[in-house]
Amino acid sequence: MTQAPRIPVENVLACVLAGGQSRRMGGGDKTLIDIGDKPMLAHILDRLRPQTKNIVINANGDPERFADYGLPTVADTVDGFAGPLAGILAGMTYAREHCPSVTHVVSIAGDTPFFPRDLVEKLCAAVPADHAVIAMATSHERLHPVFGLWPVALLDDLQDWLASGQSGKVLAWTDRHDSIEVPFGDDPDTGLDPFFNANRPDDLNVARSAVKKASE
Template sequence: MTSRAQLSPDHILACVLAGGQSRRMGGGDKTLLDIGSKPMLTYILERLRPQTNQIVLNANGDPERFTQYDLPVVSDTIDGFAGPLAGILAGLTYARTHCPDVTHVVSVAGDTPFFPQDLIARLTAPIPDKKPVIALATSHERLHPVFGLWPVELLDDLERWLASGKSGKVLAWVDRHDSIEVAFPDDPETGLDPFFNANRPEDLDVARSALEKASA
């Protein structure tokens, strides 16, 4: 499989997935909870903005609560909180509608503040030139399907998949297509798995401790 020259940032849209119901955190927008001195979403965007020129936020409900971030907010187009695939579909749909030069969407979880600062460069590097291929992140031999590179070319297939009531699990749909895995080391600043996610209140404490250690 021959790789293309690395995709230009102009061809990539990053989509932060914050459309879940945060049940294990007690509901609400966990991405807006403070870790350290700032909301988790602020840390996420500080890592993401140097990597790409275009970012959207996938979130449901009133978009006004994210006004301070000055980002387009796109809601799921599939009813019923269909999970990360619904957010990925929302990002792909936005790209096709508003960003004609974008060929790929990179998804980033809204509860993972220490994801790699070279995430996009490394996900895009091995993508072949001739066919749509999905790239998924791994660490410690574990797959993280919410962190992926998604060809806009696959939008229609994903839309049909979800509209027909098929599984909302990311890997169930990924298995229909060619995909590759890209391994990442631990975050050098915090020492944590780069895809550590804050699902529960105690995870926020871990994130805060890691930030304190990194800034000491």
């Protein structure tokens, strides 16, 4: 039996979702808060750049606050705060308009600095290139739908879903499509769950300690 072709990493655009409202952190751009010697976003990009050359940042408001990173900043294309799905849609829209060779968008949460260094590779290996299947990451038997691989072919469906006022929850939309879960182990550099996210001020202390540990 011939194995279905897999997705080349070159055909993937990474979209860092930095547009959250950060209520539990007190507001502002939590991805720009320093952990260790540099902002959380810089740690994220250090892990992401070896995985794919195609990267955009999804954030609303003044894009100049991300200018130092030298990456395109794309705003949500739907009104209101529609959560991660709006960011995924923004990444898909950018890919369709500017990157004709890109067939899939991988989403990266902007508050998760220790995500797997092989995230893109493993997600791409998990789904066929000739069928629109969504791949989502898991760890410790817990699903992390914000870390997913999204076929650009589903752009129009997602756009219609959000425009019609449907739920902005990721799983509400993914349940309508074929999907697969891809498991990941703990981060070997820090010992943390790779999808540990800095939602609260106390989480920043954990992240800073982990960065220090990894550098020792």
